Amino acid sequence: MFGLSAVRVNITTRLILVCLVMGLVPLAVAGALGISITVNALQAKAAENLQTSAEMQVRLITDHLDLVVKNTLYLAELYSLKLFLNKEKNMKSYAEQEFLDFHRVHPEYYQIRFLDISGREIIRSNYKDDLFFRTKEEGLQFKGHRYYFQKAIKIGQGGVYFSPIDLNVEHSKVEKPHRLVIRVCAPVFLNGVKRGLIVVNLFAENIFEWIQLPKTPFTTFFLNEDGNILHVDKNGDPPVLNNYKGRDQHISELFPFLEKGTLNSRNTEVLSLESEILAFYPIRGIGDYYAPAWYIVSILPKTHLKQYINMIKWNLVLSAFFVALFGIVLGVFLAKRFTKPIRQLYLETELIASGNLDHELTIDRKDEIGELAEKFDRMRLQIKEKQSQLSSWNQELNKKLDWHITELRSLERQLYRADKLASLGEVSMRLAHEIGNPLASIKTVTQAMSEDEFQENEQTEYYNKIVSEVDRLNSFLKKFNNFAVMKEVEPFPCDLEGLIHDVNYFLKIQAEEHGVRIEEIIEPDMEKILIDPQQVKQILINLILNAIQACDKGGDIRISLKNLATSCVCSLRDNGCFCEAKGLHSGADEFVELSICDNGKGMPEEELIKIFDPFYTTKPNGTGLGLSVAHRIVEMHRGLIRVYSQKGKGTTFRIYFPKLLAEAKIST
Structure with a gap:
């Protein structure tokens, strides 16, 4: 038996070596x-x-x-x-x-x-x-x-x-x-x-x-x-x-x-x-x-x-x-072909060792190997009879064991969920403590101060505004706790009329303090345009604040928004085709004109050519970046900004934004 095993190993090894040499060389x-x-x-x-x-x-x-x-x-x-x-x-x-x-x-x-x-x-x-x-x-x-x-x-x-x-x-x-x-x-x-x-x-x-x-x-x-x-x-x-x-x-x-x-x-x-x-x-x-x-x-x-x-x-x-x-697999396959009878007996012993007693050994040979296979099969049947008795006992034990394992896994999943929810709750509680508690204190103190009977009505109004802002921040905190990841803000189709209303409301107090009246003239049925609302708000705030500061008491500021019925604004430029430079001839069918006009001090011609230069300012405390930033933002939107001014009569800024392409217009 040992000799046969040695021959089998030797043949398999040689076949594998031949295959390896044929492939690797x-x-x-x-x-x-x-x-x-x-x-x-x-x-x-x-x-x-x-x-x-x-x-x-x-x-x-x-x-x-x-x-x-x-x-x-x-x-x-x-x-x-x-x-x-x-x-x-x-x-x-x-x-x-x-x-x-x-x-x-x-x-x-x-x-x-x-x-x-x-x-x-x-x-x-x-x-x-x-x-x-x-x-x-x-x-x-x-x-x-x-x-x-x-x-x-x-x-x-x-x-x-x-x-x-x-x-x-x-x-x-x-x-x-x-x-x-x-x-x-x-x-x-x-x-x-x-x-x-x-x-x-x-x-x-x-x-x-x-x-x-x-x-x-x-x-x-x-x-x-x-x-x-x-x-x-x-x-x-x-x-x-x-x-x-x-x-x-x-x-x-x-x-x-x-x-x-x-x-x-x-x-x-x-x-x-x-x-x-x-x-x-x-x-x-x-x-x-x-x-x-x-x-x-x-x-x-x-x-x-x-x-x-x-x-x-x-x-x-x-x-x-x-x-x-591949050579090893091929060598093993060939070895099986040469040692099939012995391999069958070897596999049968492996099956029995692994617990499979149902496979019948069928080696039809009239020699010692056939006799050995017959005796081996009788031994298999005797082992199978003994094993069947043990199997019935094991089945009952396995059913009980499976039930306990299932229960244990269920408990593990529940514990994992509870631990995860506890961690999320701890984070939310920390945020509520670190941000919500100071806001609650601010709101309480402000409300108490507003209820003081010796306070004037105007001060009470200010306190109410503080409470309103605290409520807004609390609302923001609630929204923050509902989301794990904030989405990145990108430019999107936006209602420019709404932005104008928001900025005017924000600058209402500054205008009243300067005695300046702001008038809005919005053309009906204005369509949405593709802009970054935060950047456009920055433009509006800069230009309207400049207009407020340029006006004397009793001055007027007029903000108008209308459609520009043209497919090209080249007539508004002095140095070539704007649409061709910006690539607008291929799809933009019209523009939106935003105009901010004041009757303030105005500017001389020598200042007009410099106002969009970085760091150029005529204000004692100005940085000279507001109009430069506004100019860059408009260009990033593939738009155009123009300024007209006359000393002592006022200034007008006109901004032209291209509308959405015809095939990509937003349906309302």
Whole structure:
């Protein structure tokens, strides 16, 4: 018997080994070949991505610097500057103001200057510590000896000169803290005669920001025309940075093949090195202008590819596991075919061991195995007879045991629910204690104060308002206890007329205190529009409060709401098609006009062009953000806001909101 068992195990083992070899050997060969092909493909794809990123960095730099060129040429043709050079009366101050106004729109430049033909600063606008200011006469300097002036003054009309990136010099000393700068210069001509030079200074940090790729594993070096490193944008920690010593180090110390004196002759290259993939991109000039040569070197450590290779290896291991599993199953199946009679007897013993005595062993053989099977079956019948006697006893015991188990599980579920409800009740009680009790105290004290017979009627009214607000907060607390999660508020179709009523009621006291009357003129059958009610309320509060404060006692404010019977409000703008810019021609069929008009102090024309500028205010305690925020909110709603005002007569704000698209209108 032991011999037969040993033969059976030996046959099964051999069959399994054969199946494993037939499955795993081809898989190993295919896996090794696949890894090799994949590594080459990954390196090629990484090189392509690196090349694309480098091209994008170069394009970003050239595009931004092209914009700087356009701005510099614009300043060189500034009309007020030409009038000043033509010795028109009082035009210098006007030109200085235009420099400052232009500078405020372009804070990326920290200096904008006009130098005369000798190199002396005539106008200088500065941006420092978040302030825009012009340099007074006594602070202007002579720059005729500076190299960038001597080179830029030689170029012709329409030309632009870029200085190398270096440190700025003020009053013959290097400016501190040390920050790299670049100067963009353009000559100024009047009647064909060169009269001076526009110089725009910007920090090189702005250029370095344009090459940042924070979501990529690439590390980028920005080089000057000599190949010295001006900036490194680190993403990760590639091994080559172990030899990086800092700014002004030559790139050849990190990559010896980029030798000194050879960079200018190199073109765009993407190279696969021992431990990195490298992309070399030159920037030789911005358009047709006089710009120095810069270079971008981007690298991708090959260690970054290991995670993909490891993923492939794990997939290969997983595949080997399933192949091995299949080989084992196949080997066992074949072993069963060879050892079927013995396997039948073995399974029968397993069935009896597991308690199954109903299966009859049918091995039709006229040998010792058949005789053994017959005796084995008689033993099965004897065991079955004894077991049937025990089975009747066990059935009764099992019924009682099942009943007790069912009862126990029922009690467990009840206990779980009770514990969960208790926890929820504890949270609700804590909220009621922490918020409801102080509100109840406030309400009680306020009611007691309002019942004082010595109180005046007006004070009693205030107390009643406090009690009303406490009741509102209590109502909010009840609603909060009914929900576990608050839904996020999003813009939705809203009744603008209702918002106007709510805001007017909220500002009623302020209007009465100023002696101002508010009138509403609402066109009937106004449809809902898609807005964020809280943001639109903010617009209404800002504009109505401004109107109240602008009116004298006895003033009037008129709020009107009507449909605008047009599919385009371009006639209301002075600078192009509003609908096309906002994408409204495709679906919006009409607009809603909200108008807020007062007969207050009004504003002069010079203030009108600035009122939507951030931080611009004429109030002593104003922040200058209200109208700017209102303007942004209207734009976020794809709307338009216009203002009309006349000094001493009043101001009108008109806001245009697009209605819902025709196919998405809300049914009332």
